[in-house]
Amino acid sequence: MKRNLRFWTRYTWECTGVVLCVTVVLAALCAFSEENLDVRTFATATPYFLCVSTVFCILMGNSGTHTLYVPLLLSMGETRKNVLAGFLYFRGLIIAVTTALCALIWLAAPGEASAVGLRSIPTILCVLLTCSNLGSIMGTLFVKWKWAGMIMIIIICGVGGGLVGFASAAGGVLLTNALELAVYLAATPWWLAAAAAVSLGLDLGFQWLLLRRREVKL
Numbered sequence: 001m002k003r004n005l006r007f008w009t010r011y012t013w014e015c016t017g018v019v020l021c022v023t024v025v026l027a028a029l030c031a032f033s034e035e036n037l038d039v040r041t042f043a044t045a046t047p048y049f050l051c052v053s054t055v056f057c058i059l060m061g062n063s064g065t066h067t068l069y070v071p072l073l074l075s076m077g078e079t080r081k082n083v084l085a086g087f088l089y090f091r092g093l094i095i096a097v098t099t100a101l102c103a104l105i106w107l108a109a110p111g112e113a114s115a116v117g118l119r120s121i122p123t124i125l126c127v128l129l130t131c132s133n134l135g136s137i138m139g140t141l142f143v144k145w146k147w148a149g150m151i152m153i154i155i156i157c158g159v160g161g162g163l164v165g166f167a168s169a170a171g172g173v174l175l176t177n178a179l180e181l182a183v184y185l186a187a188t189p190w191w192l193a194a195a196a197a198v199s200l201g202l203d204l205g206f207q208w209l210l211l212r213r214r215e216v217k218l
Contacts, residue, residue, distance in 0.1 A: 004073065004082045008090040011069070015057050015090075022053035043109035044117055047102035051124055058128070059135040066139030070211070080211040087207075091136070095128045103120065123189075126196045131198035131203040140206040179207055 026049040031042060063089060073083050099121060104112035 001082055001085075004078055004086045005089065007073070008086040009093070012090050012093045012097070015046060015094055015200070019050065019057045019094075019098070020054045022056060023050045026052060039110060040111055041113065042075065043105065044111065044113040045106050047117060050101060050105075052126065054094065055131045058091065058094065058132045059138070062132060062135030063101055063139035065090075065142050066136070074153060082084070084211055087136075091132045094126065098128060099125060123127060123192065126192045129196045130199050133196070133203040136203045137206055138185060140203075140210050144210060165185070 023046070027046055030045075030049070036093075070083055070087070073086070074080070078086075102124065103118060103121060106117045
């Protein structure tokens with residue numbers, strides 16, 4: 001189990017490095033597109049770039065884990081329960097790291113927007129958890145039925161690409177309206193919390209059913 005946890009901890013830090021790199025790129029693009037840059041507004045908006053980067057990472061990373069790392073660990077002699085526990089540990093850890101970084105940034109840049117941003121953390125947690133579950137479900141579907149997984153990948157990537165395109169066309173909207181976005185996120189809708197809970201249940205069920213019948217291919 002210790003070897004299993006070391007593997008997932010190292011994987012988490014590697015993914016965190018990717019998340020930070022994507023965050024820097026997104027923040028730089030929005031900063032250059034903003035004519036009258038307010039440093040405080042930029043600082044309070046940075047956590048949202050971090051969240052977007054984490055969503056991208058966990059969607060792709062969780063999906064790829066089922067096709068690459070799960071069979072690798074099984075072939076190395078890890079039990080199915082340990083693999084499932086380690087994968088959940090990785091997902092929880094990267095969500096916790098992202099949330100902690102967001103909180104630290106908002107605490108370091110005090111103000112009304114940062115205060116509202118701190119109140120939006122429950123919503124951020126629900127979003128990250130739901131996306132993490134969707135990425136894992138996407139991976140299990142791809143392993144079991146490639147056509148179903150591919151359809152889900154196309155839908156999720158299409159929606160994500162559309163949002164990124166809209167944000168790019170809107171220029172500095174996220175920077176200039178950080179306070180409005182934070183106010184909207186501060187109130188966690190019941191349906192988002194329900195989606196996080198339901199998707200987690202489906203994900204755990206799909207994972208365990210797949211792991212119980214997973215063949216180890218060397």
